[in-house]
Amino acid sequence: MIQLKNINKIYDDGFQALKDISLTFEEGKINVLIGPSGCGKTTTMKLLNRLTEHTDGEILIDEKNIKDMNPIELRRQMGYVIQSIGLFPHMTIYDNVAAVPKLLKWDKQKINQKVDELLNMVDLDPKTYKKRYPSELSGGQQQRIGVIRALAAEPSTILMDEPFSALDPISREQLQDELVHLQKSINKTIIFVTHDMDEAIKIADQIILMKDGEVVQQGSPNDILLNPVNDFVKEFIGSERLEQAQGLPSLRSIVDTTYPRAVCTDPVSDTIELMKQHQTDCLPVVDEKENYIGSVNLYHALSNQQKTAKEIIDDSIYSYDETTKTEEVLHDSRLVIPVTSNKRFLGMVDQEKLLRSLHENFENKRGGQ
Numbered sequence: 001m002i003q004l005k006n007i008n009k010i011y012d013d014g015f016q017a018l019k020d021i022s023l024t025f026e027e028g029k030i031n032v033l034i035g036p037s038g039c040g041k042t043t044t045m046k047l048l049n050r051l052t053e054h055t056d057g058e059i060l061i062d063e064k065n066i067k068d069m070n071p072i073e074l075r076r077q078m079g080y081v082i083q084s085i086g087l088f089p090h091m092t093i094y095d096n097v098a099a100v101p102k103l104l105k106w107d108k109q110k111i112n113q114k115v116d117e118l119l120n121m122v123d124l125d126p127k128t129y130k131k132r133y134p135s136e137l138s139g140g141q142q143q144r145i146g147v148i149r150a151l152a153a154e155p156s157t158i159l160m161d162e163p164f165s166a167l168d169p170i171s172r173e174q175l176q177d178e179l180v181h182l183q184k185s186i187n188k189t190i191i192f193v194t195h196d197m198d199e200a201i202k203i204a205d206q207i208i209l210m211k212d213g214e215v216v217q218q219g220s221p222n223d224i225l226l227n228p229v230n231d232f233v234k235e236f237i238g239s240e241r242l243e244q245a246q247g248l249p250s251l252r253s254i255v256d257t258t259y260p261r262a263v264c265t266d267p268v269s270d271t272i273e274l275m276k277q278h279q280t281d282c283l284p285v286v287d288e289k290e291n292y293i294g295s296v297n298l299y300h301a302l303s304n305q306q307k308t309a310k311e312i313i314d315d316s317i318y319s320y321d322e323t324t325k326t327e328e329v330l331h332d333s334r335l336v337i338p339v340t341s342n343k344r345f346l347g348m349v350d351q352e353k354l355l356r357s358l359h360e361n362f363e364n365k366r367g368g369q
């Protein structure tokens with residue numbers, strides 16, 4: 001387990017890149033750091049393997065302070081895939097992948113085996129690719145090599161700084177799938193940086209959302225999608241993803257369009273009859289153009305049987321525009337009446353459907369994924 005406790009990072013020129021960061025990277029999980037450019041993601045990664053030193057606070061790996069560890073040793077425990085792929089251009093793919101094992105003086109046969117195993121793992125035939133140079137590979141293939149090079153020395157932790165950012169969407173999705181699959185078999189602690197929320201949601205066990213050197217929210221993709229802590233998080237997730245995740249159906253889709261209505265010129269006695277038929281104590285009233293104008297309630301109607309619906313109308317039960325978010329009508333315990341933008345009556349929200357979708361949503365929230 002890797003813990004950051006009250007970490008501040010002030011660069012030599014006085015710029016404070018990290019402000020009192022406290023967080024835990026979960027062991028054997030994919031932890032994704034995400035946030036706008038300049039928020040401190042790469043800085044956080046570099047602190048972990050001491051490519052740069054934190055100003056104050058503590059970083060603990062399995063309870064051990066990294067300041068008490070030898071930086072070279074520390075880096076050997078951590079594979080690092082840097083923001084630009086960073087393969088050594090003058091070395092073959094074999095030598096690139098074998099670089100750290102060679103440094104560690106593994107025997108030749110073990111290195112050979114490892115390189116083959118890793119190349120096979122990312123679907124690159126060792127016979128074909130071992131002897132090539134990075135420039136003889138496509139961008140996606142180079143990024144795969146970047147990833148397996150970080151795995152070669154069997155580190156316990158892998159830092160990946162936007163490893164797939166230069167890829168086209170299809171290769172990118174492929175590599176994301178491969179990473180998730182790989183993670184299941186190697187079970188390493190992965191710390192992965194991205195700008196891309198879709199990528200984060202797809203691969204993360206834990207998302208850490210940063211802004212201006214601070215952690216804004218930390219949690220599972222579900223936590224963050226269902227309970228964004230503030231507007232910044234909401235904006236970062238995007239309204240479309242939020243709606244999808246929060247999953248309450250639109251008002252329009254839960255309207256009962258067959259719900260009875262009274263026309264304003266109807267005698268009150270007719271509206272009483274309608275209420276009896278439908279076992280309700282309240283009826284929406286429309287004008288001649290089918291525009292919603294208010295409602296009548298049974299109690300009021302019974303003492304005004306000689307009048308017309310229009311004369312006893314209660315206009316305190318207002319309507320909702322059909323585009324209103326379903327969440328926003330939940331507090332309204334009365335009739336929920338969606339109308340079009342020009343006030344045309346659409347029907348009544350079906351309370352049973354609404355309840356059912358609320359239950360489903362609640363179950364989803366409770367049950368994770």
Ligand SMILES: Nc1ncnc2c1ncn2[C@@H]1O[C@H](COP(=O)(O)OP(=O)(O)OP(=O)(O)O)[C@@H](O)[C@H]1O
Binds near residue numbers: 011013017041044
């Ligand atoms: N050596 C340095 N000296 C001074 N400031 C630095 C240094 N390195 C980074 N910074 C600043 O620290 C802030 C965080 O940089 P960092 O590289 O961690 O951002 P990032 O979140 O990785 O951004 P990106 O998504 O663009 O890669 C930035 O404002 C950057 O300009």
Ligand SMILES: [Mg+2]
Binds near residue numbers: 041042043083161
């Ligand atoms: Mg960066």
